[in-house]
Amino acid sequence: MANQTPATMVIGLDGATYSILDPLMESGHMPYLRQFSAEGVRAELESTIPPITPPAWTTIMTGRSPANHGILDFFRPEAPGSQFLRFVSTKQLQCETIWSYLTRRQRTAACLNFPVMSPPIPISGYSIPGFVTWRHLRHACYPRDLMDTLKTIPGFDLKIIAHDFGLEEKVLAGCAFEEAESWINYHTYKDQQWVKVLEFLSGYDPCHVNALVLDSIDRLQHVFYRLLDPAFYGKGLSEADKQIQSILFTHYRALDNMIARLAEIAGPEGHVFIVSDHGFGPSQYCFYLNSLLEQLGYLSWSDRAISESESAGDVSMEAVKNHGHLLDWQHTIAYVNTPSSNGITINVRGKNSRYGILPEEYDRVRNQLRDQLMALKHPDTGQQVVTGIWTREEAFGGLEAAPDLTLRLWDNGLVSTLKSDEIIKPRRECAGVHYPDGVFMARGPAIRSGVRLDPLNILDVAPSILYAQGLAIPEDYEGGVPEEMIEPEALAANPVLRGTATQGAQKQAADALEMDEADMELIMKRLKGLGYMS
Ligand SMILES: [Zn+2]
Structure with a gap:
């Protein structure tokens, strides 16, 4: 090892939220996490806008906001x-x-299962990206022979750490009891294999910083949120639901063991961070934003548009991928750009469209649309539907690729892009959606014990990791080290230092690994299964 600094462990729990973890800790299903949080610090962690997986994890691994790192969706x-x-x-x-x-x-560093890490960027250490199919995984790792090295791990199931989009699609098409059980067990097993990779690397060639994203929580909470939050299951469950819930609790127990094992790898001198990219909460309705834009006169459907009732909730993936064909562009001024971002794009003639409004009309049209959206009331409850709305300048520093308006809904849900007769409809079953508040926990020699901090921002994670490694914080990092988490004596001995800026854009990823059409199709299906395209 080039340097004797104690190890730092970053345990990424995709979608972890206190509304589910706290009851599990209290009921004895996650005893290690309970002990960890009692011995260290904990805080809520405010996610990116919008609070979705790729921009949020990219902020954790760059210390920069989406406006600067460029991953918006x-x-x-x-x-x-x-x-x-x-x-x-x-x-x-x-x-x-x-x-x-x-x-x-x-x-x-060993960075495992982070999104947006393919094609690989050469580092001193090991990288295995998330969201990559088995067919591409070998070429998406760094170093390039890493898969051959991992094959030597006794009893290790290499293939499972790749994304099996086909399986996800099959299970999510309908979740009968047997499917729910195998779906949960699949995630337990997959998380365990990821932990095996880190266990192996920590013996084979220990790194200063080990970071692993376990994504089971996100996947399971999208489908089973109502069985995990006592605010819902407290109202009573069917026998079948109780059985699924018990399998879910078994999964969280296994996860608790994995967290304990990972923390152990960091050793008594090391620092351990547990972070999530966003939180989670319930969503009971579907909001058809493109249909609202049609009602308001901003959007026209083409003859090929698929209505929510015609499709019976089953969107043709070809249609979603070629989303552009669904609209009559000559008569469309504003539309939902992607099904996962809650972002509206305004067509400006000569800028991003052959049609649309004139450039001089842009401010007026955008302000008018913003006011109309903010005035929208829920038909059942009368409450405001759009509770937050950001312009491209406010959310993304004016970045050209960003949506013109980004929305936060009353229930933090994601909008549907489909055509529907009603703008807001109840979902068949309560779904789990991304909420802005994730989790941050830390423990180690320099960390205070048993302290609850005020909410932190996701921009504070990267500086905290560097501080634990005794490094200065680059001056272009937008967050900082939460000094209130550090023991006063440790802080006096090792004050937070700011250093030179990062290097900026990296284009070392010379060996292109663009996803092919088949992969693209599978990813689209998966996102639909997760509720992004309901
Ligand atoms: Zn996520």
């Missing part, structure tokens, strides 16, 4: 101004990752 336009979508990759990443920064500071 699962998708990006195929070409500037195009309505056709592709999946995001490191090629869109505009900032240096913490892994590269650590490499330049003589630290080694």
